Amino acid sequence: MIDRLIEKIKETQNPTVVGLDPVFSMIPNFIKQECYEIWGKTPKAVSEMFIRFNKAIIDSTHDLIPAVKPQIAMYEQYGLDGISAYLKTIEYAKEKGLIIIGDVKRGDIASTAAAYAGHIAGVTIEGEHFDLWKEDAITLNPYMGYDGIEPFLKPCEEFDKGLFILVKTSNPSGCELQDLDVSGEPVYNYTADLVKKWGENLIGEHGYSKVGAVVGATYKEQGDDLRKRMPNTFFLVPGYGAQGATAKDLSGYFDKNGIGAIVNSSRGIIASYKAKKKHEEEFATSAREAVIEMRDDLKGVL
Amino acid sequence: MIDRLIEKIKETQNPTVVGLDPVFSMIPNFIKQECYEIWGKTPKAVSEMFIRFNKAIIDSTHDLIPAVKPQIAMYEQYGLDGISAYLKTIEYAKEKGLIIIGDVKRGDIASTAAAYAGHIAGVTIEGEHFDLWKEDAITLNPYMGYDGIEPFLKPCEEFDKGLFILVKTSNPSGCELQDLDVSGEPVYNYTADLVKKWGENLIGEHGYSKVGAVVGATYKEQGDDLRKRMPNTFFLVPGYGAQGATAKDLSGYFDKNGIGAIVNSSRGIIASYKAKKKHEEEFATSAREAVIEMRDDLKGVL
Numbered sequence: 001m002i003d004r005l006i007e008k009i010k011e012t013q014n015p016t017v018v019g020l021d022p023v024f025s026m027i028p029n030f031i032k033q034e035c036y037e038i039w040g041k042t043p044k045a046v047s048e049m050f051i052r053f054n055k056a057i058i059d060s061t062h063d064l065i066p067a068v069k070p071q072i073a074m075y076e077q078y079g080l081d082g083i084s085a086y087l088k089t090i091e092y093a094k095e096k097g098l099i100i101i102g103d104v105k106r107g108d109i110a111s112t113a114a115a116y117a118g119h120i121a122g123v124t125i126e127g128e129h130f131d132l133w134k135e136d137a138i139t140l141n142p143y144m145g146y147d148g149i150e151p152f153l154k155p156c157e158e159f160d161k162g163l164f165i166l167v168k169t170s171n172p173s174g175c176e177l178q179d180l181d182v183s184g185e186p187v188y189n190y191t192a193d194l195v196k197k198w199g200e201n202l203i204g205e206h207g208y209s210k211v212g213a214v215v216g217a218t219y220k221e222q223g224d225d226l227r228k229r230m231p232n233t234f235f236l237v238p239g240y241g242a243q244g245a246t247a248k249d250l251s252g253y254f255d256k257n258g259i260g261a262i263v264n265s266s267r268g269i270i271a272s273y274k275a276k277k278k279h280e281e282e283f284a285t286s287a288r289e290a291v292i293e294m295r296d297d298l299k300g301v302l
Numbered sequence: 303m304i305d306r307l308i309e310k311i312k313e314t315q316n317p318t319v320v321g322l323d324p325v326f327s328m329i330p331n332f333i334k335q336e337c338y339e340i341w342g343k344t345p346k347a348v349s350e351m352f353i354r355f356n357k358a359i360i361d362s363t364h365d366l367i368p369a370v371k372p373q374i375a376m377y378e379q380y381g382l383d384g385i386s387a388y389l390k391t392i393e394y395a396k397e398k399g400l401i402i403i404g405d406v407k408r409g410d411i412a413s414t415a416a417a418y419a420g421h422i423a424g425v426t427i428e429g430e431h432f433d434l435w436k437e438d439a440i441t442l443n444p445y446m447g448y449d450g451i452e453p454f455l456k457p458c459e460e461f462d463k464g465l466f467i468l469v470k471t472s473n474p475s476g477c478e479l480q481d482l483d484v485s486g487e488p489v490y491n492y493t494a495d496l497v498k499k500w501g502e503n504l505i506g507e508h509g510y511s512k513v514g515a516v517v518g519a520t521y522k523e524q525g526d527d528l529r530k531r532m533p534n535t536f537f538l539v540p541g542y543g544a545q546g547a548t549a550k551d552l553s554g555y556f557d558k559n560g561i562g563a564i565v566n567s568s569r570g571i572i573a574s575y576k577a578k579k580k581h582e583e584e585f586a587t588s589a590r591e592a593v594i595e596m597r598d599d600l601k602g603v604l
Contacts, residue, residue, distance in 0.1 A: 023413065024427075041428045073410055077420025079434030083385050107443050108375055108407055109473040111325065118379025125326075126343045132381030141409055143445045143468055145475030166445055171411040173447030180484045180492055187489060190482055 001136045001162035002212070002234055003204040005099050006259055008066030014295040015259070015302075017101060017236070018061055018287075019266025020089055021071040022050045026271045028280035047081035050074075053283075054089045057270050058096055060284035061291045067099040067136075069236075069264055090134045099136045101164065101236065107141030107148050114151040120163075121155035137162030139214060139236070142191050149198050149211075156202055156210045162234075163211050165195045168226060170216025170239030188222070189229065196230045208234040208260065215253065217245030217263065224252030227260065235261040241268030241294070251301040258302035265294055303438045303464035304514070304536055305506040307401050308561055310368030316597040317561070317604075319403060319538070320363055320589075321568025322391055323373040324352045328573045330582035349383035352376075355585075356391045359572050360398055362586035363593045369401040369438075371538075371566055392436045401438045403466065403538065409443030409450050416453040422465075423457035439464030441516060441538070444493050451500050451513075458504055458512040464536075465513050467497045470528060472518025472541030490524070491531065498532045510536040510562065517555065519547030519565065526554030529562065537563040543570030543596070553603040560604035567596055 009015050027049045035052070039045035058068065070093075075086035090100050106116040119138050122131040140149065142165050152163055168178055168188040178188040192213065199211025209232050215223050217239035227235070235253055239245045240263045253261040268275075272290035273283040311317050329351045337354070341347035360370065372395075377388035392402050408418040421440050424433040442451065444467050454465055470480055470490040480490040494515065501513025511534050517525050519541035529537070537555055541547045542565045555563040575581075575588035 021414070023417075036428075041430055043425065043427065043432055043434060046425075046427060071410075071414055071417075073408070073414045073417035073420075077417045077425050077434075079432070080382065080386055080389060082434075083382055087382060105410055105443075106375070106407070107409065107445075108373075109471065109476075112323070112373055112375045115325075115373075115375035115379045118375075123345065123348075123379050125345065125348060126338075128343055130345055130381070132345060132379075132384075141407075141443050141445055143409075143443055143479060144471050144473055145478035145480075147473040147475040169411065169446050171446055171449040173449040174411075176447035176496055177445060177489065177493060178447075180482075180489060182482045182484055182489075187479065187482060187484075191479060194478060 001099070001160050002208050002210045003206055005066060005162070005234070005262065006206045006208065008099055009259065009262065012064060012066050013299070014065055015262050015298055016065050016291060016294050017067040017069045017262045017264045018057065018065055018269050018291065019069045019071060019264045020054050020057065020270065021074045021266040022053050022270065023074065026274065027053050028283050030280065043078040043081040046078050047085040050085040051088050055092055056284040057287050058093050058098070060288045062093070062096040062098055064288070064291050064295065065098065067101055067262060068093045069101040069103050071103040071266070087133070094134060100134065102133065102135030102138040105139045105141050105166065107144055109144050109147040113148050117151045117155050120152065120159060120161035122159070137164060137212070139164045139166065141166050142194065146194070146198065153198065153202065153211070161210070164214050164236040165198070165211065167191045167195055167213040168215050168219060168222055170218045170243050174216065192226055192229050196233055199233060203232055206259065208232055212236055214238065217250055218243055220249040220252065223250070227252055227255070231255070237261050237263045241265045247297040247301045250298070254302055263298060269294065303401070303462050304510050304512045305508055307368060307464070307536070307564065308508045308510065310401060311561065311564065314366060314368050315601070316367055317564045317600060318367050318593060318596050319369040319371045319564045319566045320359065320367055320571050320593065321371050321373060321566045322356050322359065322572065323376045323568040324355050324572065325376065328576065329355050330585050332582065345380040345383040348380050349387040352387040353390050357394055358586040359589050360395050360400070362590045363571070364395070364398040364400055366590070366593050366597065367400065369403055369564065370395045371403040371405050373405040373568070389435070396436060402436065404435065404437030404440040407441045407443050407468065409446055411446050411449040415450045419453045419457050422454065422461060422463035424461070437463070439466060441466045441468065443468050444496060448496070448500065455500065455504065455513070463512070466516050466538040467513065469493045469497055469515040470517050470521060470524055472520045472545055476518065494528055494531050498535055501535060505534050508561065510534055514538055516540065519552055520545055522551040522554065525552070529554055529557070533557070539563050539565045543567045549599040549603045552600070556604055565600060571596065
């Protein structure tokens with residue numbers, strides 16, 4: 001997966017992942033009305049809105065980007081219909097050749113972690129294998145240590161999948177635990193060392209492990225340090241755009257060959273028609289323009 | 303929710319929560335065959351197996367216990383059908399008057415955390431409110447700090463719901479981050495102080511906050527210390543039974559009135575027919591016996 005991701009980034013010359021995180025208020029009114037007419041004012045209608053919205057964004061951007069990152073929470077809040085929209089979005093994006101990073105941030109232990117590993121491993125029922133979630137990679141939470149990660153490592157190898165484990169997050173209160181001082185070093189450095197160790201047997205041909213890290217864009221110096229600390233760990237970088245980070249902040253997140261990180265933008269792309277005060281019919285073309293702007297912005301520092 | 307939970311514990315004289323964590327290998331063959339005949343060897347069949355299995359366990363134990371804790375991972379691995387079984391399990395347990403602790407261990411920030419809060423807040427579509435998940439409380443991960451918790455606090459108040467936030471987990475590698483030494487204190491003490499602070503405005507009439515903590519049963523001394531450190535925080539305690547902890551280890555997790563904690567057992571109850579080498583038709587009555595044994599075991603130390 002990590003080699004495929006790097007090859008797609010090289011092919012598109014664009015280390016951008018589009019966050020498919022639809023929010024009800026982003027959905028253009030004409031899509032809302034179409035769905036209300038068929039399904040009423042129900043979670044099913046919202047689920048169908050999300051699918052239509054996402055498909056249009058994917059159609060409009062898939063040739064420019066290597067990957068999409070649907071955030072499952074946005075769908076999960078709408079219950080079973082919401083999860084259905086998450087799965088259909090993944091299916092459609094895969095058909096268009098995109099790599100899927102499922103932003104699920106699961107974290108548990110032992111048999112429970114093994115069950116969550118179904119996201120990348122699928123399940124086997126009486127000898128028949130079902131890949132029900134279809135993500136190429138997922139995000140995980142490290143708070144419970146190796147017991148929570150180990151069940152995912154074999155599926156990464158067996159099914160060529162990937163992980164991105166939270167190291168340093170982009171939000172202001174991420175510091176409350178992550179920056180606590182342990183003998184002169186912040187907790188997130190310990191997390192970084194664990195993530196590095198967990199991935200050391202899964203390094204692909206481009207020198208990066210299938211076990212990657214989430215490193216927020218909003219703490220530039222810390223990102224630069226983490227790049228040096230974990231040279232074989234690919235970074236998934238949230239926080240660009242809407243959260244305030246710019247391309248200039250990110251130069252140190254990449255290696256000398258300009259690889260090593262993929263930068264997420266969600267609202268900044270999928271809701272750009274709102275920020276740019278465009279007509280709502282233009283939401284998908286506006287997303288395309290936003291992707292091109294972001295690609296060119298990132299190119300400037302690589 | 304926390305007051306209701308404490309009242310149910312007093313009523314049943316039993317601080318036991320049954321972990322409804324079905325695993326394929328636990329399901330009696332006669333249930334498997336019934337479901338295969340109708341739905342084939344499919345995720346839908348497994349979903350129906352889980353529902354039938356859980357309903358029988360609930361029927362057999364609901365008068366003895368205050369709450370159940372379905373672990374969503376066990377269901378989630380079976381995709382949409384699995385999630386459907388999770389929801390139907392919750393619905394059935396609620397009908398039987400049980401309090402539902404959804405073990406989802408979600409953790410994210412800002413608008414994403416607000417979306418996950420849909421688990422306890424429901425969603426509103428054009429003025430109509432839908433409670434799609436129906437959990438009374440859920441578990442959360444603290445790694446991202448207050449930004450990941452704040453969106454859940456208002457729904458706790460508004461809809462009388464609860465949270466249990468990971469502080470000290472029961473698994474061996476929980477120490478890797480949780481026990482790092484910060485100026486002479488482990489990271490989990492800092493987490494404990496945060497959890498205490500986050501819940502200080504949500505304390506109910508029995509003196510406990512709607513914001514509780516997950517404190518594993520397997521580290522007795524640490525549990526005792528945490529009880530003193532966070533006197534208004536209710537504990538959800540995993541690790542009893544299958545993970546090795548006994549009632550004796552847990553006396554310090556309760557307050558002087560014998561409240562303050564609810565102890566989870568999953569396999570030890572729902573798969574007790576296997577451990578006790580009983581006939582598979584007896585799986586539900588065996589679960590009832592296991593609940594009674596656990597209740598009496600815990601009574602011995604309270």
